[in-house]
Amino acid sequence: MRELGRRMLGRCLTLLAAGHQTWRRSLQVRIVTITLVASSLLVGGFSYLVATKITNILQENARTDVRQRLESGRDYTAKQMAVYSRPLEAGLQDTMVGTVDYLAGGDPQQISGVVVQLRADRSGGVIESRASPNVNVDLLLTPQLRESVSGGNVASQIRSGDLGNGRAKYLVYGSPVPTRMGQLELYYFVPLSRQDVTASEARSAVLAMGVALVLLLGLLAALVTRLVVRPVRVAARTAQRLSAGLLDQRMAVSGEDDLALLGASFNQMATNLQRQILRLEEMSRLQRRFTSDVSHELRTPLTTVRMAADLIFAERDEFDPAVARSAELLQAELDRFEELLTDLLEISRFDAGFAMLDAEPTDLVPVVNRVVQRLTALAERIGTSLEVEIPDGPVIAEVDPRRVERILRNLVGNAVEHGEGRPVQVRLACADKAVAVTVRDHGVGLKPGEEKLVFNRFWRADPSRARQTGGSGLGLSISVEDARLHGGWLEAWGAPGQGAQFRLTLPARAGDRLTASPLRLVPADAAPPFAGQRAGEPAALTESPAATDPKAVAP
Template sequence: MNLRPRFSLKRLLRHGRAEVRRSLQARTVALTVILTLAVAIVFSGVSMVSVRASLLTQITSQSRADYSNMVQQAQTSLDAADVSTAVQIQQLVNDLASSLQSEGSSNLIGVYLWSRDTNSRAIIPVSTEPSYQSLISDDIRSSVASDLDDSVFYQPVEIPGDSGMPGSGTPAAVLGTVLDFGVAGNLEFFAIYSYTFQQQSLTQIQLSLVVICALLSIVVGVVIWLVIRGIVRPIERVAAASETLASGNLDMRVTVDRKDELGVLQQSFNTMADALNQKIDELEEASVFQKRFVSDVSHELRTPVTTMRMASDLLEMKKDGFDPSTKRTVELLAGQISRFQDMLADLLEISRYDAGYAALDLVETDLCEPIETAVDQVDGIAQAKRVPIHTYLPNVQVLTRIDSRRVIRIVRNLLANAVDFAEDRPIEVRVAANRKAVAISVRDYGVGIDEDKVAHVFDRFWRGDLSRSRVTGGTGLGLSIAMTDALLHHGSIRVRSAVGEGTWFLVLLPRDPDQGEVADAELPVNFASETPDDLRVTGGFGVATSQVTHDYHEVRRDTMMGRPL
């Protein structure tokens, strides 16, 4: 059985608010319709007040005129009457009331006559519509009874409706005066006029204005919708083209189909796209030339640097026979040539990455072996800086398909960077592994890196502190090369750092790069959040298999002393 969703005004309003918030077109239409409706309501209200006042003035004037004619007619009839007995007088008054009722205006609903004086010749009160006699209030009767100038008194009243509620009836008016009837004394003459027709006309006008306001708002809303749609649609096409262009499709263009300001926008977008495409081509060409220049220079410099290295080695062998000043010069020369060779090696490696020639030589290897090799290679630098390196390795093999040469370089570069900033505090190297991935942790407790600089640590030629004395003499390429080596393994390197607490690198590699990247949820250890200075991690260090978790044995290397503890 299919259940149709029930209509919900609350859900409709919530959807409408959401649409107004997210859509300029809907927001403009809604605002225009509301303003149009508000103006129409105000205009209708003012018009209704004016029409009501005009109708009231008109019908009051008509009622007064009709009543004045009836008073004149009645007075004439009374003056011309030749009656003497009470029966004749009563008959005359009865006939007069009937005559006035029949000859009065269409909205006359009742005529009332009764004696002003109470004497033997007083007549019986006459009324053509007794049911409305209660509308003649004591106030107007008192006013008419006390009048001596034959004035006409007017009082607005309301004929009760069927519900009996105030305001639900029909407006009416009571007019009263005194007629001079010499035989029977003065007569009080009242007439009640109904404004039913005028009230119906006013109601019809109100309904017409409501319909006109609603139709006007709908028409204005539709017109504004069409107008805004004609403006928004071209802008949406330009925005969609911008997203496509940003995604890498540099051939994306928009059709220029207008001659107004939107046409200028379309043409400007195409001009911008052409200029951007041209600039990207120029930058790519310049980048190719730059990479080729770096590669060519690096290759060309290898031969003279090798010759210089040979000459330096020869001088090194004979430096003991030189005077102290020359001996120091030879030592400085050897150090700078070594640094130059390292720089050339890094530049050549970068050029191979850029040229797309870098490839992995994957061999199943115990991950602990390249880590220990990298630690041994950094021992000398750590001794010079008096920084202890502590390694905590699993007591079982962690067999992983890796390119050992690149993993050694990754760990070595991370350790060299840590030594530069450890400031005599220890560096810890740990390993975590599961069936999918391995993680190599390198953490120092040194000065740390500012939060806004952490994102740049893998940029080429970037250094965290240019004023710091660097024993390693790095080029600013080490961490960039380490990241590239990790990416070649379909892995990554993640870093967190806090000033005064140190820096923590996690090298995350799949156990089999041919299987592709490993999802974060399947990593043995990872940082707990994306915050650059949050040093908390999830997971644990160790080797987890499907059956058992192996504990650590501890291999601590104190490079200050140069021997294992």
């Protein structure tokens, strides 16, 4: 029994969930439901008022008829009893019998359901009460009604009882009849069965019309809503196809109404968007081709200039100091130019979709140590110490070691450059399905909103700062693309005066989907408020439990 109850509860919850989902997703269902509920309340209230009014009218008509008959019967009874001055006179009882039979309709056996009774006042005691037909009506006479009539008033009430033809509702009217031998009481018992049947039929008719009206209103609302919602749904499906890249999708337009105007406007908008997108794609293609062609074409003159510059730089000791300094500057700028050219070629490969991932099982511990060792000299020249925290054992992941090393070199180099001479911390950790590296500096940090710009091409937090490493401004942009190529995340956190921290999270096996990171994005010693940024992660993925930044989005 308990198991059956649980099953029933489960089915009810499932139906409620399905209904709630349908309510949220379907505009037509909401409009039809609201229309049905509102019209049901309105029609129900109107039907109740109409049925009540009809019942009241029928009862009032019955009261008016009974009052008229009561007044006529009272006068007739008074005339019949005027010849008697004492209760014990001969013929009094026969006169009462004839009077009530006449008032009831002349047939003491069947008088259309109306019962008439003539009885003596309570103060009397020798006059016997008479009713036509001869039934017991005492159950329908309440003490309150008898008392009111005995006081000389015309009184009425509605009571239910059985007077021989089954239980029914009766309208009881009583009136005093003054005579020379004392006051008599005349009562009419009129059945309300016909009025009840008429009122019930009226209520049924009103209810049936109300239900039909509600259903008609619901059907009308469904049809009207369908006429409005259907083009909207078509527009939504067309918009989804357009967003999926099917730029030739259009809505079917028929007629000249507002919905047709909406469809025509939507199609015109789609055409303009298609034209603009195609133009932008062509411009982007030309730009990428131009960048790639220029980068490749610059290779040959750069090689020639590099050879000449190397020769001049090797003989700089034989030149005067001004020329020797010019040779050193030429060598340094050629290094920066060659690095920029290499980065441009890499960016052009990413833009063209030609970048390939050469993943292989790699121990990341030597990769991290190698990056730190190569940047130790730069850190010592600036006065920054590099602190490394890595696991004792190997950290194996299926990655492209060249790209991972380039990402870490960019991150550590930026941390050293913007660390203001304070220590830079590099941490490596692993989990079952992910590995992560964080690079933390304690420099000026990032202002609110800058964490969303830090991965943009050629963006710098402070354009007035002199570069110590001579970077091209494309390092973090390339790092983002490398992380995305691995299916990983590259995230940034920063706060003014608290420094910045970058976190690289990669799947342990190539092709796996990341759901969490083994390291925190926000440092434990960071004080709120802070900001965070995740690059290379789809918007549907959730933040790792360790990272507390709720506003991280992919650039």
